[in-house]
Amino acid sequence: MPASGRRNKLEIIYDILKAMHDKGGRIKPTHLLYKSNLSHQRMKEYVDELKIKGLIAEEQQSEEKYLYALTTQGYDFLSNYQKLHEFTETFGL
Template identity: 35%
Template sequence: MLIRKTIVGFLLSLLKEYKLCLCIVELGLRHMRRSKLEIYIDILRALAYHGRLKPTHITYKANVNCSALKECLSFLQERNLVKEQVISKKRQKRKYYAITDLGLTALRNVKEINKSLQVFEEPNVTGIELPYENQRTPF
């Protein structure tokens, strides 16, 4: 139940961020900075694709600076989307991060949401009538 609640909460926040991103794209302001949501998704994608990674390698693969990465990783760890592993090698302890099953599920759900919302990005969507601004809508 807790896992389901966490996924639903995370997906709702993703959906809100995605709607904001769509507005930015419509206004032609796409060259702005990435949102936190996009950074979280890039980190999850890097960990899903490459497996267990050191923080330095995550910064390269997700294109995030070190201070932002620490903040994002702690956020993702609090929600059990990413786990930290400490591995000892030759008297050195190294931190690695890996995506959890919950993180993989959230990433799959983000892909599904993204796929279903791409319908609205296409310019030639037929069958949808948009009312004029001065007309009242039935809803």
């Protein structure tokens, strides 16, 4: 059973994707770091995993600048979040 007060993985992913959505679907890495409330290392781990799962993608702006963008699957996650969260809460996962 999850310890109360701490965000679980599902909630952290939601916070990351919601932060991107609130910024119009694209966000700078530094803004995401601030909005997600995670350490740099943890945020990198989450971002890498979300990229692999196709929930977000990287958009190159120039040689050194890039943004993270929500993909269709990312929007799909946000749309289904309420159900996913309720499922997790109901079964104590």
